[in-house]
Amino acid sequence: MQLVAVNPTKVPAIKGIVDEVRKPKSAEAKRWMWIGAISAVAFMVAVAIAVVNIEKWWHDHGHGHDETQTPSPLLAVPWNAGCCSFSSLYTGVNWRDPRIQRSFVENALAAERQFFAAPNVSFDAVSGMTYDGRNLEDTSLEPIEIRAASAPSKESIQLSLLALSLQTEEEAGELAALQPLVYSQEEALDLLEKKVSTMEDFDRRYPSFGGFLPWFCARGTFANGACRGLDDPLGPLEAAKGWETSMPGLDNGQMAWATAALVRVLKQHALADGAGDRLSRLAQRWEQRLQRMKASAVNLFYNGLGSGTVRALTWMTNLSVDAALGPENAYTESPYILDDAFEGELMVLFMELFGNWSGYPNEGQAERDLIWEHKKSRVGRATFRMPDGENLTVQRGFWFSSHEQWKILQMPYLAIPQVRKVFANGELARLTYSFSESIPGLFASVSAPGTLCAPDNYCSATGIESIAGEPVTENFVVTPYAAFPSILVDRGAGLAWYNYMLSLPGMQSPYGSLESSNAQEPGVKTILTWDAKATTVLAMLGGTGDLIGRVMDEANATSKFVDRVGGMYDAVFEDVNGSSALPLPPTALPLAFQGAWQGWSNTSCGCNTSEFLPLQSGGDLASSTISLEGNARRLRGL
DSSP states (O other): OOOOOOOGGGSHHHHHHHHHHHSOOOHHHHHHHHHHHHHHHHHHHHHHHHHHHHHHHHHHTTOSSOTTSOOOOOOOSOGGGSOOOOGGGGTTOOTTOHHHHHHHHHHHHHHHHHHHTOBTTTBOTTTOOBOSEEEEOTTTOOEEEEEOEEOHHHHHHHHHHHHHHHSOHHHHGGGGGGGGGTOOHHHHHHHHHHHHHHHHHHHHHOGGGTTOOOSEETTOBOTTSOBOOTTSOOOOOEEOTTOTTEEEHHHHHHHHHHHHHHHHHHHHHHHHTTOOHHHHHHHHHHHHHHHHHHHHHHHHHBOOTTTOOBBSEEEESOTTSOGGGOSTTEEOOOOOBOOOSSTTHHHHHHHHHHOOOTTSGGGGHHHHHHHHHHHHTTOOEEEEEOTTSOEEEEEOBSSOOGGGGTHHHHSOGGGSHHHHHHHHHHHHHHHHHHHHTTOSSOOOSEEOSTTTTTTTTEEOSOSOGGGBSSOOOOTTEEOGGGGHHHHHHOHHHHHHHHHHHHTSTTOEETTEEOSEEESSSSOEEOEEEHHHHHHHHHHHTTOSHHHHHHHHHHTTOHHHHIIIIIHHHHHHHTTOOOOSEEEOOOSSOOGGGTTOOTTTSOGGGTOOOOSOOOOOSOOSTTTSEEEOTTOOOOOTTO
């Protein structure tokens, strides 16, 4: 039994009383009306007190919840009441409580929606295409110029969020109640119509891209190749400068799987709605986008007979030649290939499961086998030394940046038991490292405040060097989005670390979280980007792994996915045992950040507090843990 605070103007019965009191009355009528209203309020208060006493008696006599469970605090000030710095509301909460997790996610979605659902902030209101993000003025946090050059990876995040927001109630399950906090149906359909129209037009003008995209300018370009800004007349979608005849394989693999998820949702939604003209037509148009990519992927990105490699970058000789007609128009000038076991694997899997291999003997079976044989050699083990001396086996990272785990956002890797164990170990290492080293957050490749990571102020080489394959030289900043893999593995622990980073001085804004914070002292990067914001939103919603699992089931591709991915991991990690717990963050920020709210409290958030508030209870590494038991997903089709 729980009392819930209500807004009286939103409850029909109470709203009627309020409206009646507000009507013009004579002096005598007003007097009696107020007497009646006061009596009614007194009666309601008496009822509330009685309910509280009954609830107390109920619990005192051994009924209700298990007494060992920490009660969930009522959060009296939601984000949308005007204060966007909501992280302090979660001081002392039990992150293991699903109600706390749900409450936090609702606040986070309400905040982040001011970015990912905001026209001309994260995407163009006319073309529907994503920007990379938007810059903010350092002090006022007012939006200034758009970051106009975007990529298929940004599209993949927005398409994934749109897909999740449009799932039928039956398939959305517990997510259904959160869908309005992502996109309303009208918002989603309007945006998808604009986006697909823009993509269709680009495909008609440049069929050599085969339905895929280069880095692009969402509002078109000038004659010199520079992207148009918000104050410039809108032009057609064009490749960003330097990408006029080439495109990336990694980003397009991300976009391809997001499109597959979206197409399935649109078809299901159209079927459930009785095949309405608008939804049916939209489903058909996005299906055509997906089919274009299926027909073109191998021609564009495979390196040719006997190579066993997939191009990281591909070039087209003639932009008027349709990529689906054959591989002759595509080539590469780059030595880089997608042989990694990280986010580049998404394009490899799209080609494996849905690509057109008819130009190779036996539907390219020998070529595909070569690709995976080569990839197996790139999957390595690393040992992380835990504080108690235990050796923890993890997958060796490139830098061990969270960004490298993007693939688990989109596909059901975590449904394969042994693969899940490996990823859980990796997140245990990531969180333990930050806890043990007193780092105020987690590492992921990201833009940095000030002149850190000069000359471009982007910290790529950030992570954990002891379990990385490359030198880690840029551990200068932490970023909230680095928690997204942990959220997928262990929701409570991941959300706790995300909130820990939100609590850093100046990290929350009217547009949700900011890009990053200096790891040594107060200082934030005042920009908004898809990578550093919406990846975490997608993780909070569970990612699209379940959706893609259904796509693969219907295409009879699940067993092939399990064979390829599971086989690759089993060959290296067959003897690895999974971890049972992830650590929560410390109870307080490092001393350099404490008391630093003065001057860093983002007055545009509507928050006046300058007092440092510690975070949730718990504190030593041994006691700050959450069980992973029961969190594993089942992969359909096994």
